[in-house]
Amino acid sequence: MALKYEDVIAKYEPVLGLEVHVELGTESKMFCGCNTVFGAAPNTQTCPVCLGLPGSLPVVNGKAIEYTIAIGLALNCSIAPFSRFARKNYFYPDMPKNFQTSQYDEPICVNGYLDVTIDTEEGPKEFRIEIERVHMEEDTGKSLHMGGATGRIHGADYSLLDYNRAGIPLVEIVTKIIPGTGKYAPEVARAYVSELRDILRGLGVSDVKMEQGSLRCDANVSLRPIGVEKLGTRSETKNVNSLRSVERAVRGEMIRHAELLNKGEKVVQETRHFHEDTGLTTPGRSKEQAEDYRYFPEPDLVPVAPTPELIEKIKKSLPEKPSVRRKKLQEAWQVPDKEMAAMINADVLDLVEATVKLGADPTRARSWWLGEIARLANEKGVAAAELPISSADVAEIVALIEKGELTDKLARQVVDGVIAGEGRPAEIIKSRGIQVVSDDSALMVAIEKAIAAQPDVAEKVKGGHLPAAGALIGAVMKETKGQADAAKVRELLLKHLGQA
Amino acid sequence: MIQKTAIEMAAALKAGEISSVELTQAHLDQITKVDSQVHAFLHIDTEGAISQARAIDEKRNSGVELPPLAGVPLALKDVMTQKGIPTTCGSKMLEGWRPPYDSTVVTRLKENGVVILGKTNMDEFAMGSSTENSAYGPTHNPWDLTRIPGGSGGGSSAALAAFEAPLAIGTDTGGSIRQPAAVTGTVGVKPTYGGVSRYGLVAFSSSLDQAGPCARTVLDAAYLHEAIGGYDKLDSTSINAPVPPVVAAAKDGNVKGMKIGVIKELQGDGYQPGVLKLFNESLELLAQQGAEIVEVSCKYFDYALAAYYLIAPSECSSNLARFDAMRYGMRVGSGSAEDVMNLTRQAGFGREVKRRIILGTYALSSGYYDAYYGSAQKVRTLISRDFENAFKLADVLVSPTAPTTAFKIGEKANDPIAMYLNDIATIPTNLAGIGGMSLPSGLAEEDGLPAGFQIMAPAMQDDRMYKVGSALEAALLAKWGQPILASAPKLGAK
Numbered sequence: 001m002a003l004k005y006e007d008v009i010a011k012y013e014p015v016l017g018l019e020v021h022v023e024l025g026t027e028s029k030m031f032c033g034c035n036t037v038f039g040a041a042p043n044t045q046t047c048p049v050c051l052g053l054p055g056s057l058p059v060v061n062g063k064a065i066e067y068t069i070a071i072g073l074a075l076n077c078s079i080a081p082f083s084r085f086a087r088k089n090y091f092y093p094d095m096p097k098n099f100q101t102s103q104y105d106e107p108i109c110v111n112g113y114l115d116v117t118i119d120t121e122e123g124p125k126e127f128r129i130e131i132e133r134v135h136m137e138e139d140t141g142k143s144l145h146m147g148g149a150t151g152r153i154h155g156a157d158y159s160l161l162d163y164n165r166a167g168i169p170l171v172e173i174v175t176k177i178i179p180g181t182g183k184y185a186p187e188v189a190r191a192y193v194s195e196l197r198d199i200l201r202g203l204g205v206s207d208v209k210m211e212q213g214s215l216r217c218d219a220n221v222s223l224r225p226i227g228v229e230k231l232g233t234r235s236e237t238k239n240v241n242s243l244r245s246v247e248r249a250v251r252g253e254m255i256r257h258a259e260l261l262n263k264g265e266k267v268v269q270e271t272r273h274f275h276e277d278t279g280l281t282t283p284g285r286s287k288e289q290a291e292d293y294r295y296f297p298e299p300d301l302v303p304v305a306p307t308p309e310l311i312e313k314i315k316k317s318l319p320e321k322p323s324v325r326r327k328k329l330q331e332a333w334q335v336p337d338k339e340m341a342a343m344i345n346a347d348v349l350d351l352v353e354a355t356v357k358l359g360a361d362p363t364r365a366r367s368w369w370l371g372e373i374a375r376l377a378n379e380k381g382v383a384a385a386e387l388p389i390s391s392a393d394v395a396e397i398v399a400l401i402e403k404g405e406l407t408d409k410l411a412r413q414v415v416d417g418v419i420a421g422e423g424r425p426a427e428i429i430k431s432r433g434i435q436v437v438s439d440d441s442a443l444m445v446a447i448e449k450a451i452a453a454q455p456d457v458a459e460k461v462k463g464g465h466l467p468a469a470g471a472l473i474g475a476v477m478k479e480t481k482g483q484a485d486a487a488k489v490r491e492l493l494l495k496h497l498g499q500a
Numbered sequence: 501m502i503q504k505t506a507i508e509m510a511a512a513l514k515a516g517e518i519s520s521v522e523l524t525q526a527h528l529d530q531i532t533k534v535d536s537q538v539h540a541f542l543h544i545d546t547e548g549a550i551s552q553a554r555a556i557d558e559k560r561n562s563g564v565e566l567p568p569l570a571g572v573p574l575a576l577k578d579v580m581t582q583k584g585i586p587t588t589c590g591s592k593m594l595e596g597w598r599p600p601y602d603s604t605v606v607t608r609l610k611e612n613g614v615v616i617l618g619k620t621n622m623d624e625f626a627m628g629s630s631t632e633n634s635a636y637g638p639t640h641n642p643w644d645l646t647r648i649p650g651g652s653g654g655g656s657s658a659a660l661a662a663f664e665a666p667l668a669i670g671t672d673t674g675g676s677i678r679q680p681a682a683v684t685g686t687v688g689v690k691p692t693y694g695g696v697s698r699y700g701l702v703a704f705s706s707s708l709d710q711a712g713p714c715a716r717t718v719l720d721a722a723y724l725h726e727a728i729g730g731y732d733k734l735d736s737t738s739i740n741a742p743v744p745p746v747v748a749a750a751k752d753g754n755v756k757g758m759k760i761g762v763i764k765e766l767q768g769d770g771y772q773p774g775v776l777k778l779f780n781e782s783l784e785l786l787a788q789q790g791a792e793i794v795e796v797s798c799k800y801f802d803y804a805l806a807a808y809y810l811i812a813p814s815e816c817s818s819n820l821a822r823f824d825a826m827r828y829g830m831r832v833g834s835g836s837a838e839d840v841m842n843l844t845r846q847a848g849f850g851r852e853v854k855r856r857i858i859l860g861t862y863a864l865s866s867g868y869y870d871a872y873y874g875s876a877q878k879v880r881t882l883i884s885r886d887f888e889n890a891f892k893l894a895d896v897l898v899s900p901t902a903p904t905t906a907f908k909i910g911e912k913a914n915d916p917i918a919m920y921l922n923d924i925a926t927i928p929t930n931l932a933g934i935g936g937m938s939l940p941s942g943l944a945e946e947d948g949l950p951a952g953f954q955i956m957a958p959a960m961q962d963d964r965m966y967k968v969g970s971a972l973e974a975a976l977l978a979k980w981g982q983p984i985l986a987s988a989p990k991l992g993a994k
Contacts, residue, residue, distance in 0.1 A: 052822045053827075055580070055603055057735050059735075059736050093837045099818050294817075300703075300737065301737075302737060
């Protein structure tokens, strides 16, 4: 039986370390002019450089440097006046040169921090996450291992290689160790990645789509008995691909470590794979037999030496911080703290903002994204943003409600339809025959039918016992398949029974 | 015609005395005649060369103004990519590989209308000083077919000495242009690092590799240098500055008042007496023309060879990692990717390449990096400083290019250290990234074989080497009454 989380935190203090890889949204690759669009046919976005053909040479993408400096500045880092690329040597079929051009002991940005806030039962709590470094590197190609049960290279019959991703600029953001989060470690990890993602999105340097892998998080977790200074052995859970998974992976690893430690066993220093379905991790490569990467300065590239003028220019062009933006939105929409936190937590703030921009009332927009849509997302185990419903769809639905052409109940059916992929709201209203029944005579037929079915109830209403009307109204709504406006039904019913 | 200089050929083409097709055919005929003995070429592109030549002739006939070397043939070291033409680097690993792109050097040769005859033999991946490490058999020195033509670019220099081509491209990581030039009686120049683009040069040691011109005269080399040199945005290490005025310097050839520094450490023990004698005679000729000869000391040169044999193998261990059978070239075995990589690298690389990959892998290993690669980089800095100080005392520095004349094929094949010592005088310039030139200083009295005179200049002052080289060449020509290659044995006479 799994250990309870409360028992873990009663005995141990978790220490986190988070490494986030971000694919930059530059038009061309890190070291060549190839296109970077996601989803192109395999191996169509390649050239001698990113295929590592003999004789080819890399040339640094200036835009990628500027983006990385912007990230560093947004994370309060100092920008190195002189930094170098290095080669990380290891053999793997999806690495065209069998070395990855990266940065090693001379990264471009160092020593920053990011403040994150989480919502706790004692109110909002702020944590400062210290950033060790931000550095640039190139992505590898993609291997698809065919045959075999696991989709891993071991046991596969053959592998397919796609080098479109090879050479896409990556930025790696590495935190220092994060102690002191206690029982909030999973939430802090999630809040950090979420805040980082908002910052990156605000900078416009990446599309930060976790599900497409343009933002990936590796979570390092270790436990030490409370009061003990010495760090425990860490595990490194690779490529966690959603905010929810970050939280789950950290919590899961804390429990797994605690179970081992309680039994007197050792935590193995290794990389782990996270499984979305079970929320558990399984071992990957053991770090004890880790490869020696034989790093050395990349002789094909000159050092990166950004001028103070360039750094100043980038600093001036930085957008406002997400925390500032959130504050402004909260004031404009007049939302209570709790609701604001709920939107951030459900990751729908951008969607609500976009819906409001399209003319929807902020309160209605928020209640749709946080209500019905969030519920459906939860049901499917995905983020609201991943559902096939856009802010334009929601804005359209809200407008129809305001015009009285949809009731809340009907609107829910429209939302269901959009998410089921039946089309845009107008198409669904048409195809499903959704319509507010406002024709009095049609309603009167239903009302009379309801009275005929429940004469005793009708008598009670006639006698002045108005709450009894509910049963009749319900029957009418059922008869009209929910397409009637309940207020209108009530009005007609009471009038008919002489009570209006 | 094939014994003329490239510039003389260019003049004849311009004057309409000969067409480029005729000139190209004459060289192809010479290759047919002598290359079975010399083995300078790995691939002869007869069809491509003739069609390039025809295109140039047509342009010229239509009255278009052409660059100086248009229509003149050239031999290309097989380490440079040329689109669609086999590029093996002298290795089985790349047998049959046809690159889908042109190196920048080739692009510029084509822009200049230079006709590319084919690809020349070399030590595998440019590792060696004798061309014996070619997987396709050694090249023979036209002066004595039982001797080595130097390396790694033995094919390019031998092709010049055998009149198979008037111009050639070499690459020089530790002396691979200059030492072959020295032992074949030809001219070879390693420009300042970054002076000629490395894009499309299959890397051996990225921080040391430099492509450059090979020719039979200093002026020919200068023209070729200007044709291929200059900034290239595809090579981050290329220098964004105009090519030094090397043609003008070669034409000028006036050394009056120039200070020529003789490096104390690059003579004496280990140098063949006849080679030293020729070196000193050359110095005298320069002094007679008004140059001032001074002695300089570069005390860290003693560590150059050791530093080189850490840096070059380290970089090569990484550069050659890409040869893994996954995307191009040789593939051996089946089974897992790892098995195929292992078997292919085992079968595809020769002994010297494997030796250097192992050396480099070890030198970069965690725990050894500082002691080996780190220390070697420090030595490199000290050698650069030696040069800086020496250049405060002299405009150019000089030495014999190689300690000896050409040795017998097989003589040093099993003694790597003896082989490495061939490059003792050429390696320091690669470590410092400055330019070096070798031109013939005469025939050594012991064996009647050519020796080389090396001239080194500060970074991007390559014109100084050409000025001094041209002055010495003219003085030697006046002394001998004919070019040195006129004394070489006639080939193909069997």
